[in-house]
Amino acid sequence: MRVGIVGVGVVPFRTVTPEYSWKEIMYEAAQRAYADAGVDPRADVGSFVTCAEDYWEGFGIFDEFTPDQLGAVLRPACTVTGDGIHGLAQAMMQIQAGLADVVVVEAHSKVSDLLTYAGVVHHAFDPIWNKPLGGHPYYVAGLEMDAYLRASRVGEKACAAVVAKNRQNALTNPRAAHGSKVTPEDVLASPPISAPLKDLDVAPLADTSIVLVLAAESRARKLAANPVWIRGVGWSSDSPWLETRSWTTAAYAAMAGKMAYAQAKIRNPAKEVEVAEIDDKFSYKEPQHLEALGLSKKGSTANAISRGDFDIGAKLPVNPSGGSIGCGNVIEASGLHRVAEVVLQLRGEAGQNQVDHPRTGLAASWRGIPTATGAVAVLGVGR
Amino acid sequence: MTFRDRTTNVDALRSWRGDVEADYIYTTGVAGERFFTELRDTGRILAAHCEACERTYLPPRMYCEKCLGPLSDWRPVRGPATVEAVTIASVDAHGNRPPEPEVWAVLRWRGIHGGLVHRLAVPPKQAKPGLKVHPVLRPAGSRVGNITDILYFAP
Numbered sequence: 125m126r127v128g129i130v131g132v133g134v135v136p137f138r139t140v141t142p143e144y145s146w147k148e149i150m151y152e153a154a155q156r157a158y159a160d161a162g163v164d165p166r167a168d169v170g171s172f173v174t175c176a177e178d179y180w181e182g183f184g185i186f187d188e189f190t191p192d193q194l195g196a197v198l199r200p201a202c203t204v205t206g207d208g209i210h211g212l213a214q215a216m217m218q219i220q221a222g223l224a225d226v227v228v229v230e231a232h233s234k235v236s237d238l239l240t241y242a243g244v245v246h247h248a249f250d251p252i253w254n255k256p257l258g259g260h261p262y263y264v265a266g267l268e269m270d271a272y273l274r275a276s277r278v279g280e281k282a283c284a285a286v287v288a289k290n291r292q293n294a295l296t297n298p299r300a301a302h303g304s305k306v307t308p309e310d311v312l313a314s315p316p317i318s319a320p321l322k323d324l325d326v327a328p329l330a331d332t333s334i335v336l337v338l339a340a341e342s343r344a345r346k347l348a349a350n351p352v353w354i355r356g357v358g359w360s361s362d363s364p365w366l367e368t369r370s371w372t373t374a375a376y377a378a379m380a381g382k383m384a385y386a387q388a389k390i391r392n393p394a395k396e397v398e399v400a401e402i403d404d405k406f407s408y409k410e411p412q413h414l415e416a417l418g419l420s421k422k423g424s425t426a427n428a429i430s431r432g433d434f435d436i437g438a439k440l441p442v443n444p445s446g447g448s449i450g451c452g453n454v455i456e457a458s459g460l461h462r463v464a465e466v467v468l469q470l471r472g473e474a475g476q477n478q479v480d481h482p483r484t485g486l487a488a489s490w491r492g493i494p495t496a497t498g499a500v501a502v503l504g505v506g507r
Numbered sequence: 508m509t510f511r512d513r514t515t516n517v518d519a520l521r522s523w524r525g526d527v528e529a530d531y532i533y534t535t536g537v538a539g540e541r542f543f544t545e546l547r548d549t550g551r552i553l554a555a556h557c558e559a560c561e562r563t564y565l566p567p568r569m570y571c572e573k574c575l576g577p578l579s580d581w582r583p584v585r586g587p588a589t590v591e592a593v594t595i596a597s598v599d600a601h602g603n604r605p606p607e608p609e610v611w612a613v614l615r616w617r618g619i620h621g622g623l624v625h626r627l628a629v630p631p632k633q634a635k636p637g638l639k640v641h642p643v644l645r646p647a648g649s650r651v652g653n654i655t656d657i658l659y660f661a662p
Binding site (some may be wrong): 182260 | 524527531535536539564566572588591594595596597601608611613620622623624631636
């Protein structure tokens with residue numbers, strides 16, 4: 125049975141949201157999604173899935189706090205401690221298992237309320253082997269960037285071009301918080317964080333909430349004129365040990381992609397995917413993920429970037445939304461945001477950032493430092 | 508927009524500053540106990556070997572992540588470590604820029620699956636992959652039995 129996305133609610137990204145509580149941001153995204161789908165959450169929705177991690181929120185047992193703002197009081201609801209695409213997969217399976225016809229999935233970021241971002245990231249480090257050594261957690265991104273740049277033919281210049289592209293794309297995305305005119309030279313001249321990683325290589329943080337409404341095929345056809353079908357989902361985790369995982373390739377993304385491509389019957393992703401929203405929490409992650417997902421050939425990615433092969437208007441636009449670098453890093457909501465952007469592209473509703481009539485799109489997430497976990501969704505329109 | 512009434516007066520914005528009391532001990536476990544006791548008492552770095560997969564794990568653990576079999580064959584790592592990747596951290600744990608940047612490295616040993624991630628005591632310009640380095644430990648007697656007993660790696 126196919127599962128379609130029939131409702132999208134995105135709260136425009138902002139660097140701070142001082143007037144709303146995190147619950148109100150969720151409420152706003154939900155109201156937008158329910159209006160888009162034309163559903164009454166109290167009557168039409170069979171189950172609710174939220175995606176969150178207690179330390180990002182600042183309080184415990186997050187899932188207890190979710191029902192009221194989504195219309196889920198005394199209804200089936202659960203929280204996935206993971207990225208939004210993990211939640212999307214959970215929601216899709218609930219529909220395919222026949223548990224519900226319509227399922228809502230939510231993920232958000234109110235990271236502007238978090239006063240000690242680096243401290244919380246550091247808290248995710250192995251408490252025996254890594255955390256006692258201290259340091260800013262971005263040294264792990266610096267090490268990975270060094271390892272990846274040396275193993276690939278991608279250089280700092282290509283990474284800087286990715287930043288310029290994504291910041292530029294964000295300028296015309298009304299949902300983005302960090303659009304700006306940035307040249308590759310600006311990126312290369314920005315202050316070092318953990319060399320080769322520089323200040324502008326890092327996606328700045330943002331607040332948002334994303335809600336999607338999913339429906340079983342027959343229901344989706346009634347709710348939407350042109351449902352966006354979830355053709356495949358995949359997720360994977362490499363060894364969590366910094367010491368034993370792959371530093372040069374995003375092995376988790378390759379595995380997650382393989383799983384999603386098999387369901388979607390995609391044999392040649394580079395030819396079949398027409399728009400891609402790929403995790404870029406750090407600039408080097410975009411080319412690394414493109415290679416892992418089979419969307420760019422190892423060894424030729426730097427040239428492809430300099431030719432503009434991933435620009436809006438080229439054959440495979442990558443992060444036409446502006447990605448995390450241009451829209452903002454919304455932590456566990458990153459994957460679901462990318463799914464929402466691909467849905468808008470496939471519906472032809474991406475405004476100035478619209479890609480020319482895509483029918484197959486891909487969203488790929490990564491849970492950020494220090495994880496080696498990612499998830500992939502392949503979406504499509506038409507038969 | 509979904510709310511008809513929105514706050515437009517910044518003076519009316521309210522928040523409450525809180526913190527989370529969350530203190531723990533972190534149990535090193537059987538494999539960690541063995542590794543850190545050996546490091547403290549003899550200064551040796553121990554790895555755990557899986558006969559079936561011919562893999563020797565550092566950090567050592569009680570099970571093989573490939574075949575999931577239990578591991579009990581302990582072996583000290585031999586020879587220098589080789590630097591695989593380096594980064595020059597200009598920002599400290601609190602986001603400040605200390606006068607001297609810190610060098611971090613991924614360290615590998617021949618025949619070992621894994622390695623260590625630690626600080627490197629070499630000038631940033633000389634910190635390059637391929638460099639052969641050795642662990643520099645706290646003096647015997649002042650070691651405490653955790654990863655900070657290795658102060659840094661140096662040529």
